[in-house]
Amino acid sequence: MRFRRILVPMMFVLLAISALAQKRRAVGISPQVSNGLPWPNSVTITTDATYRYVKSNGIPDHAPGAFPNAHNPNTIAPQNYSFRMPLNAQIAASPTAITNQILAGVAFNGVPFDPGTAEYWHNNMLSGWHYEALGGGVDLGVDANNAHVQPTGAYHYHAMPNGLITLLHKGQALTQVGWMADGFPLYARYGATDPYSATSAVRVMKSSWRVKSGTRPGGPGGTYDGTFEQDWEYVPGLGDLDACNGRIGRNPDGTITYQYYVTDDYPWIPRCTMGTVDATFRRGR
DSSP, X not given: OHHHHHHHHHHHHHHHHHHHHHBOOOTTOOOOOOOSSSXXXXXXXXXXXXXXXXXXXXXXXXXXXXSSBTTBOOOOOOOOEEEEEESSOOEEEEEEEOOTTBOOEEETTSOEEOOOOSOBGGGOGGGSOXXXXXXXXXXXXXXXXXXXXOTTOOEEESSOOHHHHHHHTOOSSOOEEEEETXXXXXXXXXXXXXXXXXXXXXXXXXXXXXXXXXXXXXXXXXXXXXXXXXXXXXXXXSSSSOTTSEEEEEOTTSXXXXXXXXXXXXXXXXSEEEEOOOGGGBTTO
């Protein structure tokens, strides 16, 4: 009986150690803070030998803006997200465009990055003119975190996740905020001047996209001004990053991989992935 009394507690200790080994919270997340909502942020990040898994309720860990508001009639509500991405992400033969059917990525707090909108010129998807959330053509009620809410209650980021960045307390440093849908890391604003150096100074990353010159050939007409997705063009070498708003560089853990960046300029959140999008990021799967 004495042996049995010793054995049972030891079994619980071993199970607890095993569980902790399998469950790994994203590094750098601040302790839970009040977000001013009826629900707390809930996210678990685990790994196995092949994949990273992110399960969340989609509720931010920072205070969002007021929803509903004058330009967004929707109320934040818990979701049931379950994302998967490879631990050893690989560059694919060709990029994958982030369309309205794909969530671009997920933040450490479990909130998705979703750069597209449902708004088109004259409400016509076939028009070929797709409004940008931050292009100035339509007011979608985006808050100070560059986020707003879908009719389903899903809170999501369209650009720099300012509240999350504040909670990470990194300052002017290489700051990972999550992962893209192919598993490569997603950083915000700052990147190393020398992408392969672990000690290089950092600076604000600039995209290689710009507003086209001239006037639109049809549709809404007028001068290109950034209102529509089709107003923008990629110019290789214009900035620090490629068409998918990324580059190859050294991560804080010493590995060298492809890296994505959320930038202060268009496209804000990457509009394509260099790796293969996991099916869990596709809507209606």
